[in-house]
Amino acid sequence: MTNRHESSAEPPPRPGEPAEVPLEFTAFCELHRPRYLSYARVWLTEHSAAAVAVQQAFAEIAVHWRELMGSSNPTAHAWEILRGTVADHTRQATPAPDRHPADDDLAILHYVVGLAAPEIADVIGTDAASVAGRLRRTMLREASGW
Helix, strand or coil, rough: CCCCCCCCCCCCCCCCCCCCCCCCHHHHHHHHHHHHHHHHHCCCCCCCHHHHHHHHHHHHHHHCHHHHHHHHHHHHHHHHHHHHHHHCCCCCCCCCCCHHHHHHHHHHHHHHCCCCCCHHHHHHHHCHHHHHHHHHHHHHCCCCCC
């Protein structure tokens, strides 16, 4: 017997869309979306291009959500997905051997986006001491090209 008072207010999922989005994933997106967008806007000057890149990254994260949750550092894996997605959108040449793109990312998050070392650590999934050390190293070398 069905309950005639229950109605399905939600439309059925589209092909390729998960049937139900876990609450944890929704919370993850809410927490990281502003910072991810700020990061993407540094590389992609048009707001719409940055938003598309971040949305694609979240879609990829959603596909691998269960695997990420089983990993030792889901935030770090999600950050790598975002970085890869933004890099795909920028189509930049391979950096010089002495360049460290991951360290450049930290400098962007700190000096351009305005995040403190503990906030950066939360975003990329590492510890604040590591971020602080890498920021110092990045500051000591010439940070050109971004």
